[in-house]
Amino acid sequence: MIIKSNLDEIQNYLTDSSNLKGYCEKVFIPENIDEIVECIKYCYENNIPYTISGGGTGLVGGRVPFEGVLISTEKLNRILDFNSNDGTVLVEAGVVRKDLDDYLANLGYFLPPNPTETNSFVGGNIACNSSGARTFKYGTTRDYVLELDVVLPSGELVGFQRNDYNIVTNSKYHLELSSGKIIEFDIPKLPYVNTTKNTAGYYLHKGMHLLDIFIGSEGTLGTIVRAKLKVLPLPQKVVGLIIFFDNLENSLSFITETRRLSKNSFDATNGENLISARLIEFFDYNSLSLLFEDFPQIPKNSSCAVWVEQEYSPDEEFKILDAWMEHISQFTTLAEQTWIAIHEVEHRRFAEFRHLIPTRVFEIVSKTQFQKIGSDVSVHAGIFKNYYLKLVKELEASKLQYFIWGHFGNSHLHLNIIPRNEQEESLAKEIYDKHITEAITMGGTYSAEHGTGKLKRKYLEIMYGKDIVEKMKAIKLQFDPKNLLGRGILFF
Template sequence: MIIKSDKDIIQNYFEDTSNIRGGHADEVVIPESSSELASFMKEANAGRTPVTVSGGGTGTTGSRIPFGGAVVSMERLNRTIDVSAAKMSATVEAGVLVEELKDSAEGRGLFYTSHPTEKTAFIGGTIATNASGARSFKYGPTRKYVKRLKMVMADGEEFELSRGQIFLSKDKHEIKLPSGRVIDIPVPRYRMPNIKSSAGYFWKDCMDAIDLFVGQEGTLSVITEAELGLVTKPSGILSSFVFFKEEEDAISFTEEVKKENALDVLSIEYFDRGAVDTLRGRNKNVPAAALAAIFFEQDVTRKDPDAVMDLWGELISRHNSSLDDTWVAMSEKDSGVFLDLRHSIPDAINDRIKRSGFKKFSTDIAVPGNKFLEMVFYYRQAFNETGLSHTIFGHIGENHLHVNILPGSQKEAEAAKKLSLEFAKKAVSLGGTIAAEHGIGKLKHEYLEVMYGREGMMDMARIKKAFDPNCILGLDNIFPKELLA
């Protein structure tokens, strides 16, 4: 086990993309095996030392940023144990990069679909946040692919759990660990929305116990290894940027694409005027008049690419764009260039926010499909009224846009904070979620309270205490640590 305590060296572990400042810890512990981690956790638990688990540090909510105690970094638990076409699954340690798993799977004609586009995210981090990505439009979030987890619990006990092994309900809510310790999970009262969400602990009546550990943000256990489901890799993917002169056209285009059964769409992503300007800064061929764009990927495995392109062409022209204002990639290499370009947008926004020195005001709201347009009009009206600088982009196919408010002064930062809360309230009133894929971390407690009330957060605190009675893991993630008192 490697232990680092030099302040200059460990400084990197006190950041992610949330811009939360002031993180600190006494040491960073880097286990090289699950048993090393187990011994460390036993000691930490006995000494009541707070432990923050660190993955790749690409999170957006400050959840890997420690405020005291020790950091456990998973970077050395990074072996790919098995990638099996016969089982359509991969077994990897938690510190494996998602990008690496994706490449190993693709080398065998398989696909790991849960990819948050950020190349340095770890598998453990994506499970702990229930990450999604552009392709979750077709494939769903990380949760769907988690078949088995190996974990070290807060007291150092090692525990392996497979999907289908334990079910939880309001009448049966116990998990028995190998030592015989029984964790009696207090049944929460909140109800999750019926859309993609990573807002706090997953709870449904008659649920698989493994789902409680997906999206737990390092508060219930340390995940050391996972078996993950894979799918067959499409033999061909057509990807495209379509540019529009009006944001409305991009939105109405998407609404129609979602209803079009003849297509096999993997992802549909939206970029507003600000995001298109960012693209323009990276590629001079972006049409001069473009004020919005859609990026999509289409599986052409069982389709004639020309016929598919004709259909897209019709849709594109029906919504006031044309093939002249459309870029198409057919080869894997060109698609890779498009994916990098798509990824450069959140990267550029994060850089801009970092330079501004203000905390991030970036929403992760998703709403039910029939409420999406109402949410979009609400955003538009709010920005017309406040004049705040903003950029909107993201997973429009799943009614999930990231609204980034970009304040340039303290006054604007205060207005941005207020507006973000208004957006959260509106989304919840429409049956939406305030965290569709990034989790809550230390940044979004207030919005989680809008969603589930103080009572719901207290229920989550009770669940955490059942697993971690000494309250050492991931403090202040999901809910304020004061609720554990």
């Protein structure tokens, strides 16, 4: 096991992509699962608080420690098995997402939920129940987790499988560990969240499997060390389209209609319809303007852009492209300037386009002394358009520097405000607060995919109420009676 304590050596571990800065005494880097068990037992016996680290790409300060030690999963990076009979892959938690994606692509498979940040670890993806662009068609990481091996805070290594009997049949959950210790908790009744994505707090639903509670628990209940995941064969062909709009409202109407047609096609209720997007992503004008230099072909009179992808079989190519062009031309006068990706090199260029926007935003942030104020909000599709337009009106009036992009297929947006002075910072916080509270009031969530971490704890209480948050905390203490793991994540 590698142990680091020199500040120069551990500096990189004391922050994440939110830019929050923390502190810890030591960083433990176990080289295998036995060593991670040993490490956690040591913390338990010596009452040492510890935080688990994946790739550090989180945006809510979850892996940033403020006391005790940090345990990095980076050496648990082995892909252990691939089974083409049942389409599963067995991995350790520290496998970098990009490595897994490349490995699977070589075998003709893919893991559908794809967070944009491919430097994240699979364990981090599971701990955050990450999603991404393809979640529109394929759901979230949760839908692909079949088995988990978890080290509980007492140091016990426990395996959970979807096909065993660890299911919450009534509202009570009961688990007896091999040590004789009993974990027992009630499932509280959570307010209904009317969105297609939500990662706020613990996943607690009647009929859930116990492994579900670890997915999205953000490193507060146990340390995920190994997982068996369901993977799918790669589609034969994928077409990508980046569509430019001269009018914002029309782009939102296009998204609403594309969402409707695509959902119908998934349900196979509309045989004639050829539009079946697997992702629908949006970029506002300010985001596009960050790319003018790298992508001079962006039409200068665009007010925003939408990126879609659709899977198809080779014999359908012309039909599908015709259907898309006809659909697009109903909503924008810039239809002729739509970019099309069919070959791998073109798809890679689209991915660069997508990834460059947050990269450019981080560059601006790193040059200011202020933190980026970033949201991760989702509301119901029926109210999304009005919600978005109202937000933009307020932002325009405020004169703040802002960028919006997001997974609009899931009615999910990321607002990024970068204040330039203290006055802007306080105005930005005010607008941000209002934007999130409004979403929650309308049955939405403040956390569609990034989680709560240490930066969004107050919204957990606003969304679910004090009583539910107390019940979630009581569940945490069932797993972690000494409250050593991931202190400060989710709960104050």
